[in-house]
Amino acid sequence: SQTIHQWPATLVQPVGSPLSLECTVEGTSNPNLYWYRQAAGRGLQLLFYSVGIGQISSEVPQNLSASRPQDRQFILSSKKLLLSDSGFYLCAWSTTSGKETQYFGPGTRLLVL
Amino acid sequence: GESVGLHLPTLSVQEGDNSIINCAYSNSASDYFIWYKQESGKGPQFIIDIRSNMDKRQGQRVTVLLNKTVKHLSLQIAATQPGDSAVYFCAEAGNMLTFGGGTRLMVKP
Numbered sequence: 374s375q376t377i378h379q380w381p382a383t384l385v386q387p388v389g390s391p392l393s394l395e396c397t398v399e400g401t402s403n404p405n406l407y408w409y410r411q412a413a414g415r416g417l418q419l420l421f422y423s424v425g426i427g428q429i430s431s432e433v434p435q436n437l438s439a440s441r442p443q444d445r446q447f448i449l450s451s452k453k454l455l456l457s458d459s460g461f462y463l464c465a466w467s468t469t470s471g472k473e474t475q476y477f478g479p480g481t482r483l484l485v486l
Numbered sequence: 487g488e489s490v491g492l493h494l495p496t497l498s499v500q501e502g503d504n505s506i507i508n509c510a511y512s513n514s515a516s517d518y519f520i521w522y523k524q525e526s527g528k529g530p531q532f533i534i535d536i537r538s539n540m541d542k543r544q545g546q547r548v549t550v551l552l553n554k555t556v557k558h559l560s561l562q563i564a565a566t567q568p569g570d571s572a573v574y575f576c577a578e579a580g581n582m583l584t585f586g587g588g589t590r591l592m593v594k595p
Contacts, residue, residue, distance in 0.1 A: 414494055416587040417530075417575070463529050472579040474520055477529035 375400035379464050379478040386485055392451040394481050396464030404466040406447040408439055411461040459485045496590040505563040507589045509576030518579035521561045525572045568593050
């Protein structure tokens with residue numbers, strides 16, 4: 374069966390510090406991968422998605438970036454965090470079609486102070 | 487999506503009652519729909535899905551209804567339990583999966 378992992382689970386970072394959140398998927402090959410952000414009490418905002426290694430599409434221009442160095446690894450990064458980057462970050466995967474069900478990881482709660 | 491900036495509407499029901507959560511979708515070409523449940527501090531979890539060639543699909547205590555004429559989707563939860571308290575999101579698949587804004591379900595004991 375497929376599983377998706379995210380770490381860390383919780384992160385507190387000062388403004389201006391770098392960020393690296395990691396997501397890995399097991400039990401499937403060539404998945405589509407997604408990064409979402411969710412502010413408290415709000416809906417899901419798609420940040421990035423990837424259909425393959427090294428292929429990243431950005432949905433929202435901001436100071437975050439994403440990379441996919443391996444087939445089942447998706448990384449969300451920032452060189453300098455802003456207060457507004459605080460939120461709940463969710464990674465998800467789907468089959469290659471992109472229109473099918475997305476399966477979410479447990480999320481990373483980021484607090485920027 | 488356009489719903490990202492909106493506060494979540496809340497549905498409050500008594501334990502044991504049936505719950506109905508509604509969702510309006512925008513893309514008439516969407517042919518696949520999903521309901522997710524998100525508990526506090528966790529990632530959304532798949533509940534049930536339905537394709538556009540169906541009007542109704544039933545799961546365990548949950549039923550999804552699709553009305554393509556008015557572009558409306560609903561999730562019915564029978565005999566609502568405290569464990570059903572969560573935020574529920576609908577999603578529609580056009581070119582990509584697009585999520586609705588979510589509804590918070592609160593179950594009163």
